[in-house]
Amino acid sequence: PLAGKAAIVTGSTSGIGLGIARRLAAQGAAVMINGFGNAIEIEKTRGVLAAETGREIVYDGADMSQPAAVQAIVDHARRSFGKVDILVNNAGIQHVEPIESFAPAKWDAVLAINLSAAFHAIQAVFADMKERQWGRIVNVASVHGLIASPFKAAYVAAKHGVIGLTKVVALEGAEHGIACNAICPGYVWTPLVEKQLEDQARSHGIPREQVIRDVLLKQQPTKRFATVEEVAGLTAFLCGPDAASITGSALPVDGGWLAH
Ligand code: NAD
Numbered sequence: 001p002l003a004g005k006a007a008i009v010t011g012s013t014s015g016i017g018l019g020i021a022r023r024l025a026a027q028g029a030a031v032m033i034n035g036f037g038n039a040i041e042i043e044k045t046r047g048v049l050a051a052e053t054g055r056e057i058v059y060d061g062a063d064m065s066q067p068a069a070v071q072a073i074v075d076h077a078r079r080s081f082g083k084v085d086i087l088v089n090n091a092g093i094q095h096v097e098p099i100e101s102f103a104p105a106k107w108d109a110v111l112a113i114n115l116s117a118a119f120h121a122i123q124a125v126f127a128d129m130k131e132r133q134w135g136r137i138v139n140v141a142s143v144h145g146l147i148a149s150p151f152k153a154a155y156v157a158a159k160h161g162v163i164g165l166t167k168v169v170a171l172e173g174a175e176h177g178i179a180c181n182a183i184c185p186g187y188v189w190t191p192l193v194e195k196q197l198e199d200q201a202r203s204h205g206i207p208r209e210q211v212i213r214d215v216l217l218k219q220q221p222t223k224r225f226a227t228v229e230e231v232a233g234l235t236a237f238l239c240g241p242d243a244a245s246i247t248g249s250a251l252p253v254d255g256g257w258l259a260h
Helices: 015-026 039-053 067-081 104-132 153-176 191-204 208-219 228-239
Strands: 006-009 030-034 057-060 086-089 135-140 178-185 250-253
Touching: 006 015, 006 067, 015 030, 015 039, 015 086, 015 135, 015 228, 030 039, 030 067, 039 057, 057 067, 067 104, 086 104, 104 135, 104 153, 104 178, 135 153, 135 228, 153 178, 178 228, 191 208, 228 250
Parallel strands: 006 030, 006 086, 030 057, 086 135, 135 178, 178 250
Antiparallel strands: none
16 A cells, blocks of 8 residues: 555664564555664664565664754655655653653753654655645654653653644644654553663662563553554554544554553
8 A cells, every 4th residue: 555655764773663664665665764773783674674575675874863864864765765755753762760860861862852853854854745745744652642650751741742743743734635643552562661671660669570560561451562563553554545534643552551
């Protein structure tokens, strides 16, 4: 369903972003992948995606917290593919710490990557999408864009912001064939979650082994992590023809968390 489309997926060297890049390419899109990591590993990933899907996969290492780099990755995608039809703002980081000791530099970094990067990227693609009267923008937010948990001040603020931004973009794009939605995963087992186990344990004052059961899966009635593939499947659906009337929504993939 996405044959002939060109996509950018930010933060796609790992976790959810990599799953989304793989799915969009499998459905026919050329994909620009992005993110940090070991150069040899990234090139291997790029090669595997290209071989698996037979699509053009290009890597750009833009640091999405830098507005100039965000413009540069969009320019790079246009040079490579001639256009950008699909933008998935997925790059994100987490920081878990009580407010009293929450480092202001961490606040700035989380806001820059999880919120401002999405604005800058949308701004860089929007005029072109309007001109071509077609565009799909998917922002990977979180259930933490709709509700809060303690010790995640910056992340929860940024993700709520992403959902607000999603609604504005949906309104401005609505008459121009541009749909913009936010996806709100609960816990998905990725390096981002693995890395927060230690800080969750410290902030809650419980052992590390207890975090998965008593902090993470406690929130999800299904008692299992959502999967990268489930989030990727919804993203691809939102980019496809059946989703043209879905815009401005924040769609949970949360195992029932928000039903509590
Ligand atoms: P991850 O750590 O596995 O992947 C994050 C990706 O972003 C990596 O490719 C990393 O290199 C990249 N990245 C980080 N900083 C960057 C920067 N400055 N510029 C460019 N790329 C950068 O994490 P994940 O769990 O796959 O998270 C992806 C998105 O999903 C994030 O926005 C996260 O907030 C969101 N999310 C994750 C979960 C979860 O449980 N894992 C739940 C809800 C939402």
